[in-house]
Amino acid sequence: MRYEIRVEGMLDQHWSAWFDGLQITSEPDGVTLIAGPVTDQAALHGLLAKVRDLGLPLISVHRVAPESR
Template identity: 40%
Template structure:
């Protein structure tokens, strides 16, 4: 109790389209291409280990191939929002943009 969520980067094989991305509304996303083909990187806050397992089970239920899960950093509750109560907070510099944000 009282612990801040932790920022995780979750990598799956393939390009996730808009329909699949709606299953992960709290996560920003980025599609990257390499020699192994396209991968989608989901980055977002996870409140606890049970929630992380929930995300992993959801990926499996959708038939997605999990490549990697990496803890990025603790999230801070004190981080100010540019517009309280008006949509998602922009991604911190260097992270992919949140779902629904205009490029």
């Protein structure tokens, strides 16, 4: 399943490795989007723990439905 995690604060692309290779996109409003495939709920909780450990305020977690083929 694909997830989009939005946090308050700016991270650049070099943080991708810390977040298990997910795509890091800084938005102009001071928000960072962390997005990509997450294998299971345990992996999702691990990502959220990393957000917490960095002290980044969590804005949203959104599960993205797979695209219709």
